[in-house]
Amino acid sequence: MHVTLVHVQVKPERVDAFIEATRVNHEASIKEKGNRRFDVLQDATDPGKFILYEAYATAEDAKAHKDTLHYVKWREQVAMMMANPREGIQYQCLFPK
Amino acid sequence: MHVTLVHVQVKPERVDAFIEATRVNHEASIKEKGNRRFDVLQDATDPGKFILYEAYATAEDAKAHKDTLHYVKWREQVAMMMANPREGIQYQCLFPK
Numbered sequence A, B: 001m002h003v004t005l006v007h008v009q010v011k012p013e014r015v016d017a018f019i020e021a022t023r024v025n026h027e028a029s030i031k032e033k034g035n036r037r038f039d040v041l042q043d044a045t046d047p048g049k050f051i052l053y054e055a056y057a058t059a060e061d062a063k064a065h066k067d068t069l070h071y072v073k074w075r076e077q078v079a080m081m082m083a084n085p086r087e088g089i090q091y092q093c094l095f096p097k
Helices: A012-029 A059-065 A069-081 B012-029 B059-065 B069-081
Strands: A002-009 A035-043 A049-056 A087-095 B002-009 B035-043 B049-056 B087-095
Touching: A002 A059, A012 A035, A012 A049, A012 A069, A012 B087, A035 B035, A049 A059, A087 B012, B002 B059, B012 B035, B012 B049, B012 B069, B049 B059
Parallel strands: none
Antiparallel strands: A002 A049, A002 A087, A035 A049, A035 B087, A087 B035, B002 B049, B002 B087, B035 B049
């Protein structure tokens, strides 16, 4: 599995709007070819801190996510909600295979 | 879902041993009550950098993991493999519910 952790810091007054936009992205993303996980995590101690945990069968499947309409809409919607630019970090998932 | 990300930095010469010990922990952990995910991630650019992505139905299920024999054995096995103390960060998983 090819995994990306997307770290996002949201402006305090935009947290609810971010969660709603990301819920829509989640619902569509889990239906994509090769998607294994699209978990939306909120930090237990900082409600403005989020991680999108995105796992795909292959790097190609992960790349295809960025060409979907729901991703492009999400990216535009949340651009002004973030306190600073989001950061995506790539991992190889060793287990499960 | 109650999620913990455990960040681990492993000494370069112990990476293979860490992966094997963590594979055994993974195999047992995914059979625990309430376990939803126990993904073992290796950083794409730093092979000594790992994240254990642990998701349980409830905080109680997550807590019970620390009382299992396989967790205690893993903790002892990897103690000397780590370059510095591991760090666990708690999240609430908003989606999926």
